[in-house]
Amino acid sequence: MKTVHTFVRSPNHVYPDHPERPARLDILEPRLKSFDAELIDTEPATREEIGYVHHPNLIATLEKVCREEAPGIIDYAPTYVTPSSFDDALLAAGGVITCTDAVLNNDAKNAFAIVRPPGHHAEPDRAMGFCIFNNVAVAARDALVGAASRGRPSLQRVAIIDYDAHHGNGTQAAFLNEERVGFLSAHQWGIYPGTGWIEDAPHAKKRIVNVPLPAGAGDIAYERAADEIFRPFVENYKPQMIFVSVGFDAHWNDPITTLGLSTAGYFMLAKKVVQLAEEHCDGKIVFVLEGGYDPMNVANGATAVFDALTNSRLSEDAALRDPNPRKEPDCEARIQEVCKWHGF
Numbered sequence: 069m070k071t072v073h074t075f076v077r078s079p080n081h082v083y084p085d086h087p088e089r090p091a092r093l094d095i096l097e098p099r100l101k102s103f104d105a106e107l108i109d110t111e112p113a114t115r116e117e118i119g120y121v122h123h124p125n126l127i128a129t130l131e132k133v134c135r136e137e138a139p140g141i142i143d144y145a146p147t148y149v150t151p152s153s154f155d156d157a158l159l160a161a162g163g164v165i166t167c168t169d170a171v172l173n174n175d176a177k178n179a180f181a182i183v184r185p186p187g188h189h190a191e192p193d194r195a196m197g198f199c200i201f202n203n204v205a206v207a208a209r210d211a212l213v214g215a216a217s218r219g220r221p222s223l224q225r226v227a228i229i230d231y232d233a234h235h236g237n238g239t240q241a242a243f244l245n246e247e248r249v250g251f252l253s254a255h256q257w258g259i260y261p262g263t264g265w266i267e268d269a270p271h272a273k274k275r276i277v278n279v280p281l282p283a284g285a286g287d288i289a290y291e292r293a294a295d296e297i298f299r300p301f302v303e304n305y306k307p308q309m310i311f312v313s314v315g316f317d318a319h320w321n322d323p324i325t326t327l328g329l330s331t332a333g334y335f336m337l338a339k340k341v342v343q344l345a346e347e348h349c350d351g352k353i354v355f356v357l358e359g360g361y362d363p364m365n366v367a368n369g370a371t372a373v374f375d376a377l378t379n380s381r382l383s384e385d386a387a388l389r390d391p392n393p394r395k396e397p398d399c400e401a402r403i404q405e406v407c408k409w410h411g412f
C-alpha cells in the first residue's frame with residue numbers, strides 16, 4: 069500500500085522577521101515529487117472538528133481577531149495572526165485529518181501531513197507558541213470520535229509521539245484526562261514553554277510520558293530514548309494508531325534551540341517509530357510537521373521521514389551531510405530517571 073502526504077504551505081500566514089514562515093518549506097517543496105508518496109488534496113477542518121479539542125469561545129475569538137484586527141501578535145512567544153490565519157489554521161488541521169482518514173480507510177499505508185501553522189503548543193483554550201489550532205490533537209480526537217460519520221468504527225486508543233525540540237504542552241493539556249490517548253514528548257528541558265518535566269502527570273504514569281533532555285542531546289541520546297522509553301510506552305499502551313509530532317528544530321544547527329540531532333538521527337528515529345507501528349498498529353502511522361526553522365534541515369528531515377515511511381534507505385549523501393560537530397552530553401541518568409518514574 070502507498071504512502072500519502074498533504075502539503076499546506078499557508079503562504080499568507082507570514083509576519084516580518086518571524087522564524088515560523090512559509091520559507092521554512094522552500095527547499096522541501098520542490099523535492100516532494102521525488103518521494104514515492106502521493107500528494108492528496110486537503111479539505112479544511114470544520115468548526116465542529118476543531119471543537120473536539122478547542123473551546124468554542126477560542127474558535128470564535130480567533131476568527132474575529134484574524135478577520136477584523138490582524139495582522140498582530142496574540143501572545144508573547146510571539147504568536148502572530150494575519151487576515152488569512154484562521155482559514156490557514158483550519159486547512160492545516162484538515163491536512164492532518166485528511167492523512168488520518170486515508171490511513172484509517174486503508175487507502176494508504178501511512179502518511180505525512182506537511183502543514184503550517186504548527187499545532188502542538190496550542191491548548192484547548194489558547195493559541196500559543198506559533199500555533200493556532202492543535203492539528204495533531206484535532207486529528208487524534210477525530211480518530212476517536214469522528215469516525216462514525218465517515219462509516220468506519222472509532223478507535224479506542226491512539227498514541228502521539230512528539231519529538232519536536234519543544235514540549236508538546238498543548239497536546240498534553242488536551243489529553244491530560246483522556247484515557248484513550250497516550251502522549252510521549254521528548255524535548256529540550258529548560259526552553260519554551262517551560263513544561264514537560266518527568267513528573268508533570270503523576271495520575272497518568274505510562275500514558276503521559278515526558279523525556280526532558282539537556283541541551284546538546286543528540287543522536288545517541290535519542291536512540292537510547294527510543295529503545296528504552298518510546299518502545300515500552302507503545303508496548304504498554306497498545307495504540308491502534310500512532311501519530312508523530314515531528315519538529316526539525318531538534319537538529320544541531322536549528323537557529324532557535326540547542327539540541328544535537330543530525331539528519332541520520334532523524335532517519336533512525338523515524339525508522340524506529342515506523343517499526344513500532346508495524347509491530348503494534350498494522351503500520352498505521354501519520355507524521356505531522358510541527359517546528360523546524362532552518363529550511364535545509366526541514367527538507368533533509370522530511371526526506372528522512374519519507375524514506376522511513378516508504379521503507380527506503382536514507383541516501384548516503386544525506387546521512388553524511390550533517391554530522392553533529394559537538395560532543396553530546398551523557399544522558400543515560402536522565403533516561404533511567406524517566407524509566408524509573410514510569411516503571412519501564
Ligand SMILES: [Zn+2]
Binds near residue numbers: 317
Ligand atoms: Zn519546536
